[in-house]
Amino acid sequence: MYSYEDRLRAVQLYIKLGKRIGLTIRQLGYPTKNALKTWYHEFEQRHELRSGYTRPAKFSQAQKERAVEHYLEHGKCIAATIKSLGYPCRSLLLAWLQELQPRTTRVVGRTQELAPEAKQSAVIALCTRPASAQAVADEVGVSRGSLYKGKNQLLGDDAPASMKRKQDAPASSDRADLVQQVETLRQDIRRLQLEKDLLKKANELLKKELGIDQQPLTNREKTLMVDALKSTYTVTELLYELNLPRSSYFYHRARLEVADKYADVRQAMANIFERNYRCYGYRRLHASLSDQCVKVSEKVVRRLMKQECLIAATSKRRRYGSYMGEISPAPDNVLNRDFSAGAPNEKWPTDITEFQIPAGKVYLSPMIDCFDGMVVSWSIGTRPNAELVNTMLDAAIDKVATSGERPLVHSDRGGHYRWPGWLARIADAKLVRSMSRKGCSPDNAACEGFFGRLKTEMFFARDWLSTNIDEFVVAVDAYIRWYNEARIKSSLGFLSPAQHRRRLGIAASMTAHWAMG
Structure with a gap:
């Protein structure tokens, strides 16, 4: 209301x-x-609202009088009256009778009224009773409620408490049981508090959400928890709750007091990990440490990565399509998923990918060399139009214009690679076209793989909420340059594409274009 x-x-x-x-x-x-x-x-x-509301009566005065009249003329039976008329409820009919015929309602139960002397004797018996109040009421011949009503009438608020029988003191055996129960409850409370403190300490020290199971902890981690809580609980209690052998506890405690021999390695690993977009796994971290003359096994690198929480980024969803239908004849799939190349500038797969950030959408069009995965040329813009792909192709063609090399340019069936500008540039440079089958991304796996690595290592792992379009374009361009110059690959002997070419005596060049239309 x-x-x-x-x-x-x-x-x-x-x-x-x-x-x-x-x-x-x-x-x-x-x-x-x-x-x-x-x-x-x-x-x-x-032009106003009612300040109050009175619910209209459900039954009229005539209906009320008819119900009362029926009740009086048919044996004063409430149930028969309700059944015959179909209304009202029992309590409402009683209220109508009390209103219209107050002396016609029957009183059910004993109506015996005690004499003043008998009432006084009954009240005395109630206040001094050795048994229950019901027994006194039965003896006097009245109801229990009438007995208490008479007590209140005679004594009022000064009525003394009934003289009940005193309970016998518990036997010594019962007292011992109570003491034992209290002690058991105290132990249970202490155990539950210990479990709670262990969970809180595990979260504080180890940053682990363990639920109620402590078994996933290593013995070293359990030792740290024992040392943190031994000022509150005994070591024996903690060892028992953590299921940690006493010998293991003292062994790891002694080990903790020894200086960490991998302290420098940990710092070097963290620096390499942060410097390389937090995308290196244990293999590339191990190779980078070897380049710095740090000799440790891969197992040690994996263990230290776990301890230092160096977790490489993982891939997420991919969603952008440039297919516009069969707007021109498609060339054959000459590449046919053979992404191997014996020399640079033999096979160039290309594609377009989309980045969605709060500031807007950005598109990247790269040209990949199947020889070592180097990004030969790339263009970045805010629209996936002909200018984006054509400028990237022009930059790639400039690299082979004087060498006489005629790479195979492979793409998907997007409309960008069927427009007149693209076809004219391909024909003028005498390049060979190749297209994937319709809707078959594995046919262009070399370029798709580059997009996956780029987004996993650079895009998904960062928050771009406060980044504008220009800053994001600079970040993508910086990543691609780092990818060519510094990002090591196990397939190249843990060298970057540029380092690999320099070792082979091949000049490496790359060109970028920003199409911000």
């Missing part, structure tokens, strides 16, 4: 908001749609 002020506030806000029911209800949190409409129609007709 809403007050007058609440209803008036709702109607005034409804009118102020242009009679928008949903917005009014969301702001106030009440009422229902139909209730607000009813209030408004009342306000519109009367």
